[in-house]
Amino acid sequence: MTQSRTAATFAPPVMEARRWLEGVTHPADRPLLNVSQAAPVDPPPAPLREAMAQIVMDDAEAHLYGPVLGLPELRQEVAKQWSASYSGRVNHDQVAITSGCNQAFAAAIATLCAEGDEVVIPVPYYFNHRMWLDMSGVKTIPLMAGDGMIPDAGDCAALITDRTRAIALVSPNNPCGVEYPAETLRAFRDLARAHDIALIVDETYRDFDSRTGAPHDLFSDPQWDDTLIQLYSFSKAYRLTGHRIGAVIAASERLAEIEKFLDTVTICPNQLGQRAALWGMQNLGDWLAGERREILDRRAAIEDNFHLLADKGWELLGCGAYFAYVKHPFAMSSADLAPLLVKEAGVLLLPGTMFMPSDMPGGETQLRIAFANIDKAGVRTLFERLSSLQL
Template identity: 60%
Template sequence: MHLLPALAATLSPPVMQARTWLEGVNFPPERPLLNLSQAAPVAPPPPELQDAMRDALRDPATHLYGPVLGLPELRDALARNIRNHYGGQIAANQIAITSGCNQAFCAAIASLAGPGDAVILPTPWYFNHAMWLQMQGIDATTLPCGSDMLPDPDLAATLITPATRAIVLVTPNNPTGVEYPPALIAAFRDLARTRGLALIIDETYRDFHSQDGAPHTLFTDPDWDDTLIHLYSFSKSFRLTGHRVGALATNPARLAQIEKFLDTVTICPTALGQRAALWGLEHLGDWLAGERLEILHRRAALQDGFAHLSEWGLKGCGAYFGYVAHPFAMDAAELAQKLVTTASLLVLPGSMFTPTDDPKGARHLRIAFANADCDGIAELTQRLGKLDL
């Protein structure tokens, strides 16, 4: 059987791999499984949004192909939302709706780079970004973050070569949870602009940022779209993960090329998911604000819990994530599997977010607390404190 070598060499989906660790394991009633592996809410959309989706199903247009770049009314509503959130100017013709934010990233890369080109990724990285680059024969140039889990634009500048096409940032970050300061984001924009690169910023978790108001000022630059490619997701904000609705903002000329990619891959985003996202933008502002406060409470609970675990180190915490340095001699991949049977905990090892030759991955774990309330987080830290491995 012939397989494309670049695809065969790409790592397997980490979350799916971690789920296999649960096979055949029986969890005692007094210590049920805490699944902290995936950054996706398992609760359904709020009831009023479910009602709106049922109404949309009765509209014959919901079941037809739609525009490749998304419903015009959703593109317009998201442009208005971005203007309100960040300030500055953005129009509907600078936005594409995609089948999830992963597809938005793939579409952006398809317009920028191909085999033999390079894209700079801070490490630890979001594994699907690295996977897509590897599949396409694009070099993922690693930019190691410092002990504060922040990437350094000066270090990034030394990594740029004639093959480099873009720099990628994820903020709030997956896997570390760290929120990049506005000045740091602006510095990366300036670097990318000066060197003729694109700056791709994935803000999937924007709506759970701890800062009130705009997390950066990039959209206030009237020429933002000459450098910035902005990615967003409705999946986490409105609990629409299974409906796959994301978005991409850039200049109209690039969108004309991205349209070719999207038409070839999915033809159009799902109409039901888009209508749900539109209804959410128009009606769920207060509900989403409450969701954000709950996530901030969980963040505080995780910080408080690890403050009492002196041998552990909470390196980053925000959005849905905590990134922790563990105190054991074993590799994080081995530790993560042992935690399933010894503590009924499912978390991901840092090695799933780093290149195979990066020793830092072996020292860290990612905790995704989207589906753990404050009591569950307290239970997590209590179990970690009792470990005897």
């Protein structure tokens, strides 16, 4: 009997890793360090929660169905702020609000691909992108990242066939943390445009980019929407993970197709979450700047303290946004090492094998550290535990 597509798709990695905790106890003097998931564990800041409480009580529309493509005021605010921050022109009808950034990716793929089509994604990849392609009957074409974990458009060109419908990039990258240079994104845009395919750029972590100013100039091209589809998440910026609010910025004609997908799946994005995202965009600029500084401080702590691991043969392959991507020195696969670290070091993280196709080398020596929820002292504690391993 033929397997369903979900049965043929690998299990959600974060949920699988959580099962490694079952039956393991952690002493009080060595509590678990959970660096497995790239999501804030704190609730939204108090002013935003207060605003949300007021919305719940006073805004009757927040409890009803809304427009499929999202709250008009939020779409307009995204368009205004994007136009300013990217020095380009984004119109409100080129913005749709989705139930999280994963849904934005799913919706985009639904408008681009038919059975057996292909999408090129760099590896190590964001596993949910691979999962959705598998469940959609779309073939993932892996593009091995190059020096500094940055993919090369020249290498990508050799992978494009008459079934290729898109190239999907994530910058700052998940899982590697690296920030793709503007010229890299420009080269991929030119490649996609030359082949009349889409360039999907997931910028979930754009608010924590270490660079000042716009990270790229793709939106400054007046014809950007003939090729570019940008994805975004409000979850990381305003700690709205449980409210599932994301966005897709694309040609208005594509959003008309995306509307079909969204209407069928969720009817409309979470109404309270949308209003919270709008309030955050309009009122929490200074607070978000402080959050960015804190993440950059933790990134600096990773780099400053990595010598503790480098002295034991570890390598730092990439670092930025919420992530450090490392190479371990042990004579075992990361798929075996990661569960062992729960018991031996009180550390939960994800193995590189979860970010790579099973038939490609490299993942067995790699690990992802999601450091957004450990402070600078926690970073040092993490490295001290890992450096003291005797395996």
